[in-house]
Amino acid sequence: MDSAQMVSEASQSRTNLLFGELLVSKGLLTREELADGLNAQQQEGGRLGEILLRLNMLGDEDITHALAEHLSMDYVTLDDIGKVDLSIARSLPESIAKRFCLVVLGEEDSRVLIAMADPLDVIAIDTVTLKMKREIKAAISSPREIRRAIGLVYHGSDIEEQQLRDLVEIEVGDEADDDALLEDLAEPDISGEAAATKAPVIRFVDLLLSQAVKSRASDIHIEPQETSTVVRMRIDGVLRNMVPPAKKMQAAVTARIKILSQMNIAERRLPQDGRFKIKAPGRAIDVRVSVIPTIYGEKVVMRILDAAAVNHDLGQLGFESGLLEEFKNMLSQPHGIIVVTGPTGSGKSTTLYSALNYLKDPTKNITTVEDPVEYRLAGINQIQVKSEIDLDFAKCLRAILRQDPDIVLIGEIRDKETVEIAIKASLTGHLVLSTFHTNDAPSAISRLIYMGIERYLLASSLNMIIAQRLVRKICNRCKEPTSLNEEVLKHLKIDAEQVRDAVFYHGKGCKACGGTGYLGRLPVFEFLVVDAEMSEMIVAGKSEAEIRAASRGKGYGGLLESGVSKMLQGLTTAEEVLSVTFSEKG
Secondary structure, three states, rough: OOOHHHHHHHHHHHHHHHHHHHHOOOOOOHHHHHHHHHHHHHHHHHHHHHHHHHHHOOOOHHHHHHHHHOOOOOOOOOHHHHOOOOOEEEOOOOHHHHHHHHHEEEEEEEEEEEEEEEOOOOHHHHHHHHHHHHOEEEEEHHHHHHHHHHHHHHHHHHHHHHHHHHHHHHHHHEEEEEEHHHHHOOOOHHHHHHHHHHHHHHHHHHHHHHHHHHHHEEEEEEEOOOOEEEEEEEOOOOOEEEOOHHHHHHHHHHHHHHHOOOOOOOOOOOOOOEEEEEOOEEEEEEEEEEEEEEEEEEEEEEEEOHHHHHHOOHHHHOOOHHHHHHHHHHHHOOOEEEEEEEOOOOHHHHHHHHHHHHHHOOOEEEEEEEEEOOOOOOOEEEEEOEEEHHOHHHHHHHOOOOOOEEEEEEOOOOOHHHHHHHHHHHOOOOOEEEEEOOOOOOHHHHHHHHHHHHHHHHHEEEEEEHHHHHHHEEOOOOOOEEEEOOHHHHHHOHHHHHHHOOOOOEEOOOOOOOOOOOEEEEEEEEEEEEOOEEEEEEOOOOHHHHHHHHHOOOOOOOOHHHHHHHOOOOOHHHHHHHHHOOOOOO
8 A cells, every 4th residue: 555545545534524524523422333334334335425325324414414524515405496507507408416415506606516415536526527517616415405406407397387388389389380370270080190299299299298297287278269378287276377378279189189099080079088107217007088069269277196296195195193193093993984075186095006006905895986987906806886887886886795795995986876785885894985075074974965865874884974175385495473453353253362382473485485485285074973973963963063073173174273273383284274264054
């Protein structure tokens, strides 16, 4: 070993020791853990931080913070991608950013600011300096944050949006092809298919779907107007306008989607339904398509069923701890009916799928009947209702009961016959889960009785009714405190004592949340447990108000109370809570 190598190793050893001492002084490591880490580093080589991370002694953010202090460098958080100058960041090839785990943030003092996981990597700094042809200023960030930022910088939905704009501008500006394209679309069948296979049309549809997936959209609406086309995406439950196709492309775009969905492109007078799959990184995403005729052409709605965007973990749904245990207790019952109620798009299916995931067991036979089957669940038998061949919920249920089931999920209670078979199943030793459309839990009982179900049958078969809604979550990247006026506090039924100890928040709007102040959604719940006392009230014909009051007396709050609880935790806003709840009728 030459003298230069010995000096280098001695310097590295001293650097590791000083860094370790800093970690101990900050209380992140004990002396014993530091000794173990240094021994492992001496045996394996490399840097102490990498060894500690591999041994799970510290997390990458702890190490990164300490390294920034040790090297007297700036630590930057990358939770707000809006702080990144995308035009400058994208001038560095993605391959280099991934190779060295770094991302360009923008300019600072005429230098290019980059966030690095390893600021001591001189090869990385030299490579970026050479590529950017500018002086570099390095800062430190955690590898996890940098990898996330790389994904957003190089693959964010705004790229697709700009590409869509460019594509539409080219198509609008290319007047030479207008007449030819219009002639294509005027011809039936074959020419419509020919127009749908033109490169700009295919590219527009592909970019639209790609942008929707990256924007977490649940639906895409393509709506023809007299002189234009409107495209909107439903993100966090709210429709937002997106880049529309040129009017001359409208029919071709619709035909392209109908071809993908295996619909009859020559039929423009009747509603049609179909579905197809699209590829995303590491997964395939189902897209359910509905086409209806309007006075200006066919309107298309695509429902995006991205299983990766939905968490079917019962513990992650957002139940309060006490209610979660209550729900699990009801799911462990050998028989009875559990109903989840709420309007369309309130998360009922997600709650039931999460319940099925919790119940899934090789010793149980679980069968579902759905219209449509939204998500495929391994280990569960799922049946698709087909109205065109008279395969409805009732017919499926009768067949299921001859299949020795333990647990049955009915996608939706739609009529008296379905309810009667569900009750029969529950009374013969099966656990039945289903959804219903009512405003709250007590009104579900009234509605079932109105459908003609005997009170004593409901009382003996119902285990629990859960009402739920979805409220938008405050964006953590632009979250800030706010105040509420007396009128809002009155509507929320928040007393003075709660106000004194509470801090209310809202989102001021940033690039990450599209200027809305919200990012993601969470559910609010109302529980109604049908115990012996509640059964007696149902049989006795007590009113909704009396049943609601009895449930409140047992400590189960309503949707408003659940929403206020989430608001006091700083998760949502007063406006969101008031938008999905209502004042209870006495």
